[in-house]
Amino acid sequence: MWLCGGLLHDSWQEFGMRAFPVVMPSGQRYWTVLDDHLEVVSLADQWLRHLRFGRDRAELTTKAYAGSVALYLRWSGSTGRAWAEAGRDLGLFMVWLKYTPAPRDGVVPVVRAGPGAVPVRGERRINRVLVAVRGLLSYAVSVSEAPRSVLGQIYELADSRDLPAEAQGEDGGLFYRLRPVHSLREPETTVDRAADAALVAMFVACRNARDRLIVLLVGRVGLRRGQVAGLRRSDVHLLPDSRALGCDYPGAHVHVRRRENVNGAWSKSRPAWVAPLDFLVVSAFDLYYDERHRLLGMGGSDFLLVNLFRAPLGEPMSPEAIGELLERLSGRAGLDRRVGAHMARRAFASNVTDAGGQPDEVQAVLGQKSLDSQAPYLFPDPKRVRAAIERVPSPRGMAGPEDSR
Numbered sequence: 001m002w003l004c005g006g007l008l009h010d011s012w013q014e015f016g017m018r019a020f021p022v023v024m025p026s027g028q029r030y031w032t033v034l035d036d037h038l039e040v041v042s043l044a045d046q047w048l049r050h051l052r053f054g055r056d057r058a059e060l061t062t063k064a065y066a067g068s069v070a071l072y073l074r075w076s077g078s079t080g081r082a083w084a085e086a087g088r089d090l091g092l093f094m095v096w097l098k099y100t101p102a103p104r105d106g107v108v109p110v111v112r113a114g115p116g117a118v119p120v121r122g123e124r125r126i127n128r129v130l131v132a133v134r135g136l137l138s139y140a141v142s143v144s145e146a147p148r149s150v151l152g153q154i155y156e157l158a159d160s161r162d163l164p165a166e167a168q169g170e171d172g173g174l175f176y177r178l179r180p181v182h183s184l185r186e187p188e189t190t191v192d193r194a195a196d197a198a199l200v201a202m203f204v205a206c207r208n209a210r211d212r213l214i215v216l217l218v219g220r221v222g223l224r225r226g227q228v229a230g231l232r233r234s235d236v237h238l239l240p241d242s243r244a245l246g247c248d249y250p251g252a253h254v255h256v257r258r259r260e261n262v263n264g265a266w267s268k269s270r271p272a273w274v275a276p277l278d279f280l281v282v283s284a285f286d287l288y289y290d291e292r293h294r295l296l297g298m299g300g301s302d303f304l305l306v307n308l309f310r311a312p313l314g315e316p317m318s319p320e321a322i323g324e325l326l327e328r329l330s331g332r333a334g335l336d337r338r339v340g341a342h343m344a345r346r347a348f349a350s351n352v353t354d355a356g357g358q359p360d361e362v363q364a365v366l367g368q369k370s371l372d373s374q375a376p377y378l379f380p381d382p383k384r385v386r387a388a389i390e391r392v393p394s395p396r397g398m399a400g401p402e403d404s405r
Helices: 042-054 059-078 083-099 123-142 149-154 196-205 209-219 225-230 279-296 319-332 341-354 359-366 371-377 382-390
Strands: 018-023 029-034 155-159 176-180 253-256 273-276
Touching (some): 018 059, 029 042, 029 059, 042 059, 042 123, 059 083, 083 123, 083 149, 123 149, 149 155, 196 209, 196 341, 209 225, 209 279, 209 319, 209 341, 225 319, 273 359, 319 341, 341 359
Antiparallel strands (some): 018 029, 253 273
């Protein structure tokens, strides 16, 4: 395997431990952990490779987990603890995470923990780090690199009686589960959709055809940013009849496939699925193809969305670049908040429902495995909810005096 030094990000240089990208001879990528001698931390590497190739997790997942494990190993080493046995002290690790910033230019800032100190990591970030640490320690136990007692330090045995009724199962039987011992209560965040007016404002704020196509792919096709970045030109079928291409799906559409991509793009949906396109998206494709040909000619990669205005020209856009673009467009459009790809996806699902789409149709256009997966995406229009209530007839016994005449 090869280590890609050019991709190291300063924020991961955690005092002797750091996350680092790896490219396998096959071209597949994942992230690992290096120590202060730039040597691979063997067990962490085994676990991260297991996640990436054995559990089919995304490259970006291993990046996040590798950074979290680097923090844990850095804390263990700096406090003189053996990492395999430090699970009992995760409470102290949580305090360290909350107040200890990452080194900058090799200098560790002075830490002032205690009353009045400003936290450098929030509850959500700390909980995400703990997820990775528990995963590493559990894997270490499974391969006999850590004592089994570690599991009792990081998990407690709980039963189903404390779960909401919806999560207890139809049979009502008692079952047991492992519950993390260490976690923080995260502040409640409002799950929301993007307003249609916001998406229109972002579309108007675009300065080129490529960016307008991206806004439509997230807001009018409902693709995740990893799916948008992973599209290839061969995935796009714009003709009404694609049988000449070996495809029997009617009408314009794109095929969304999970595959290894050099730009780190990853489709969350395991099975391949088809996303239909309407005339507005087809028109945006036509304008983008003209723009791309004018700037690159026949060059560029097979990826659909590539760099057109900055080097390296013709190289595929990354999911992070698409997220940054949407953030810039939110600011350029004068919105009071950032509109991301997932908010646009929720808007798309809600609009399909408001237009009369049935649950199985929403499931199909979102590329979801089951009907249960669509609940977080649906935000009915208040007018439609009001109309639904008004369609319910009033029982005669509850009618008012004027209605009973």
